[in-house]
Amino acid sequence: xxxxxxxxxxxxxxxxxxxxxxxxxxxxxxxxxxxxxxxxxxxxxxxxxxxxxxxxxxxxxxxxxxxxxxxxxxxxxxxxxxxxxxxxxxxxxxxxxxxxxxxxxxxxxxxxxxxxxxxxxxxxxxxxxxxxxxxxxxxxxxxxxxxxxxxxxxxxxxxxxxxxxxxxxxxxxxxxxxxxxxxxxxxxxxxxxxxxxxxxxxxxxxxxxxxxxxxxxxxxxxxxxxxxxxxxxxxxxxxxxxxxxxxxxxxxxxxxxxxxxxxxxxxxxxxxxxxxxxxxxxxxxxxxxxxxxxxxxxxxxxxxxxxxxxxxxxxxxxxxxxxxxxxxxxxxxxxxxxxxxxxxxxxxxxxxxxxxxxxxxxxxxxxxxxxxxxxxxxxxxxxxxxxxxxxxxxxxxxxxxxxxxxxxxxxxxxxxxxxxxxxxxxxxxxxxxxxxxxxxxxxxxxxxxxxxxxxxxxxxxxxxxxxxxxxxxxxxxxxxxxxxxxxxxxxxxxxxxxxxxxxxxxxxxxxxxxxxxxxxxxxxx
Numbered sequence: 120x121x122x123x124x125x126x127x128x129x130x131x132x133x134x135x136x137x138x139x140x141x142x143x144x145x146x147x148x149x150x151x152x153x154x155x156x157x158x159x160x161x162x163x164x165x166x167x168x169x170x171x172x173x174x175x176x177x178x179x180x181x182x183x184x185x186x187x188x189x190x191x192x193x194x195x196x197x198x199x200x201x202x203x204x205x206x207x208x209x210x211x212x213x214x215x216x217x218x219x220x221x222x223x224x225x226x227x228x229x230x231x232x233x234x235x236x237x238x239x240x241x242x243x244x245x246x247x248x249x250x251x252x253x254x255x256x257x258x259x260x261x262x263x264x265x266x267x268x269x270x271x272x273x274x275x276x277x278x279x280x281x282x283x284x285x286x287x288x289x290x291x292x293x294x295x296x297x298x299x300x301x302x303x304x305x306x307x308x309x310x311x312x313x314x315x316x317x318x319x320x321x322x323x324x325x326x327x328x329x330x331x332x333x334x335x336x337x338x339x340x341x342x343x344x345x346x347x348x349x350x351x352x353x354x355x356x357x358x359x360x361x362x363x364x365x366x367x368x369x370x371x372x373x374x375x376x377x378x379x380x381x382x383x384x385x386x387x388x389x390x391x392x393x394x395x396x397x398x399x400x401x402x403x404x405x406x407x408x409x410x411x412x413x414x415x416x417x418x419x420x421x422x423x424x425x426x427x428x429x430x431x432x433x434x435x436x437x438x439x440x441x442x443x444x445x446x447x448x449x450x451x452x453x454x455x456x457x458x459x460x461x462x463x464x465x466x467x468x469x470x471x472x473x474x475x476x477x478x479x480x481x482x483x484x485x486x487x488x489x490x491x492x493x494x495x496x497x498x499x500x501x502x503x504x505x506x507x508x509x510x511x512x513x514x515x516x517x518x519x520x521x522x523x524x525x526x527x528x529x530x531x532x533x534x535x536x537x538x539x540x541x542x543x544x545x546x547x548x549x550x551x552x553x554x555x556x557x558x559x560x561x562x563x564x565x566x567x568x569x570x571x572x573x574x575x576x577x578x579x580x581x582x583x584x585x586x587x588x589x590x591x592x593x594x595x596x597x598x599x600x601x602x603x604x605x606x607x608x609x610x611x612x613x614x615x616x617x618x619x620x621x622x623x624x625x626x627x628x629x630x631x632x633x634x635x636x637x638x639x640x641x642x643x644x
Contacts, residue, residue, distance in 0.1 A: 127208050127209065127210040130150060130208050130209075131148065131150065131187075131208070131211075132147060132148050132150050133145055134147060138181075141181065141182065141248075142181055142182040142183065142184055143178060143181050143182070143183050143184070144184050144186060145184070145186065146186045146188075147186065147187050149187070149188070149189075149190065149206060149208065151206075153192075154192045154205075154206035155206075156192070156196065156199060156201060156204045157201065157204065158194065158198075158199040158201065160194055160196035160199060162192040162193060162194055162204075164192055164193040164195065165191070165192060166190075166191045166192060166193050166203045167190070167203075168188055168189065168190050168191070169188075169189055169191070170187070172185070172186050172187075172217070173187060173211065173212065173216070173218065173219050174217060174218050174219070174222055174247075175218075175219045175221065175222050176219070176221055176222050176225055176247070177245055177246030177247050178246075179246075180245075180246045181246050182246050185211070187208075187211075187212070189206060189212075190205070191204065191206075192205075222247070223257065225247075226247070226249060226253070226254060226257055227258065229254060230254035230255060230257050230258040231258055231261075231642055231643050232643065233626070234251075234254070234255065234258075234623075234626055234627045234631070234639070235251030235252065235254050235627070236251050237626065238251065238254045239251045239254060258638050258639065258642075259635060259638060261642055263641055263642075264641060264642065266298050266299070266316070267291075268316075269291050269298065269319055270318060270321065271291070271293055271319075271320065271321045271323065271608060272289060272291070272292065272298075272316075272319050272321070272323070272341075273289070273290035273291075273292045273322075273323045273610055273612060273613035273616075274287065274289055274290075274309060274322060274330050274613070275287070275288060275290075275324070275325060275613045275614070275617055276304040276325075277620055279624075285303065285304045286301065286303065286304070286633070287300070287301055287303065287308065287309065288613070288617065288620060288640070290612055290613050292321075292323060292608065292612055292613075295612040295615070295616070296644075297616055297640050297641050299312060299641075300633070300636065300637040300640055300641065302633055304327070304329055304330070305329055305333070306328075306329040306330060306332040306334075306336065307333065307336075309329075309330055309333030309334065309337060310332075310333040310336040311337065312337065313333070313336075313337025313338040314337050314338075316338075317338070317340070319338045319340075319341050320342065321341060321342050321343075321344060321606075321608055322334045322338060322341050322342070322343050322344065323344045323346060323608050323609065323613065324343065324344070324345070324346065324610070325345070325346050325610070326345050326346075326349060326350075326353075326592075326596050326599070328595075328596075331343065331596060331599065342602055342606070343599040343602065344599060344602045344603045344608045345596060345599040345600045345602065345603035346603065346609070346610035346613075347563055347603050347609060347610075348609075348610060348614065349610075350600065350603060350604075351525075351563065353592075354525075354556065354559060354589060355521065355525050356589075357589035358524055358525060358552065358556060359517060359518065359521045360585035361552055361583050361584075361586050362517050362549070362552070363517045364585070365548055365549060366517055367443065368545075368549070369514040369515055369517075369520060369542070371541070371545075399446050402442065402445050402446050403446065405428065405432075405436055406436050406441075406442040407442065408426055409422055409428075409433060409436040410436070412426075419433045419437060420433075454496075455486075455488040455492055456486075456488065456496045458486075459481040459486055462480075462481060462484065463477055463493070463496065463497065466480065467497065467500060472497075472501070474493050474494045474497050475490060478490040478494075481493070515538060515542075519535075520539070520542065520549075523535050523536075523538065524539070524549075524552065524556050527560070528557070539553070551581060551583065552583055552586060555574075555577070555578055555581070555583070555586060558570075559574060562574060562604055563604055566604065566605050566606075566607070567604065567605075568600075568601040568602065568603070568604035568606075569601075569605070571597070571600065571601050571604055574590070575590045575591075578590040579591060616640075619643075620640055623636065623639050624636060627639075
């Protein structure tokens with residue numbers, strides 16, 4: 120049985136077995152009387168001997184070291200350029216190697232799976248002492264797999280450092296196997312690779328202009344297919360911008376007083392208006408200051424330096440038409456007290472002003488927070504000891520409405536479907552927006568790319584600016600988008616490989632060079 124697993128044992132004579140605290144040492148010699156040169160000539164003329172140590176896979180948690188007495192023979196072939204040669208044992212030794220082929224293969228697999236530090240820790244737990252640099256060196260020496268013929272190619276970019284440094288990965292969509300990894304995301308590099316693969320018939324990609332130009336230059340015979348995932352994601356961004364523009368309409372109108380018997384009671388003598396939150400006051404001041412400087416001709420970077428604001432905040436302030444557009448987003452932030460605001464206001468107007476008591480009451484109703492949050496909410500009504508104004512239900516957030524619009528009607532929960540139905544009834548713009556999105560979804564899921572032109576024309580004639588901008592941008596890559604909505608090809612396999620690549624990159628702490636990352640991506644399956 121052992122000879123079947125380790126055939127090289129039949130060629131050795133074990134002279135001594137020495138067990139040490141951390142390893143097992145086997146002193147051996149070769150049984151054969153002759154050796155074979157690489158020219159094929161056998162020789163029995165021994166020129167000399169030396170001891171060679173080879174590390175093998177661990178046994179019982181202990182490393183195994185084979186100390187082999189190696190003979191050096193003289194080659195008796197006069198035509199051979201080699202004067203002397205060292206004997207080699209098939210399955211045990213290779214020239215200049217300190218590991219057996221079995222251990223080398225095991226360490227290579229560990230290096231591919233876990234890279235340096237993690238691989239060294241796993242090997243140590245298995246009784247194999249190896250350094251992280253050795254594992255990485257073994258991975259780097261592996262040959263890259265042959266590309267072969269590719270008919271359907273997937274292309275996408277990935278970030279070495281997000282926003283600064285990017286690379287490109289190519290995927291065989293038939294086998295979902297990575298083919299190539301290179302630095303940059305320029306169209307010229309993609310075109311150069313495609314020129315060496317004239318068999319490519321379909322290219323699945325996102326709507327990056329660089330990849331589109333590279334695909335046209337390198338493979339004019341191939342059909343380009345825009346990724347449906349990115350199309351849907353870009354549509355969602357346009358929908359969110361549109362809903363954000365109509366944020367003030369999301370709140371339901373307050374119910375009439377004449378139909379509600381609770382409102383027949385006498386109006387309180389004093390009503391204490393809620394004090395404006397500090398963040399709201401600050402946003403209004405920043406919006407006014409940013410627009411004043413912008414009208415004076417200052418750049419956004421200069422405005423940021425003068426007001427000591429981040430450039431993203433300056434872009435948000437300058438891009439907002441009014442301060443209410445900036446403030447509304449902050450006011451819509453969910454708070455842990457929100458579900459109990461109506462009860463607190465009713466009890467406050469009944470004369471209960473003790474925050475601790477109110478906290479205990481809503482705690483019995485299921486309030487999971489602390490008393491401090493209740494005190495902060497009630498603090499704005501304490502000045503003047505007046506009544507708190509009645510507040511209506513909190514409007515849904517922009518992202519909630521966006522998710523309702525982007526979700527299939529059959530998959531919406533009953534409450535969300537009712538909210539969206541009421542919203543569509545009272546706002547014609549949001550009603551048309553929902554209709555456009557559902558027509559695009561039906562076109563995408565039903566593979567009706569022939570309807571794309573009519574959909575774009577209809578949206579461009581509407582007054583929903585962000586959605587019209589999305590539709591206009593589809594014309595720049597019309598053929599690829601139409602193919603993406605018509606053909607069955609998808610970039611899902613590309614996205615899956617991107618996720619795996621990110622995992623490998625982070626596993627190496629983001630410090631690995633491109634050659635090592637390429638080896639792990641192409642060879643790890």
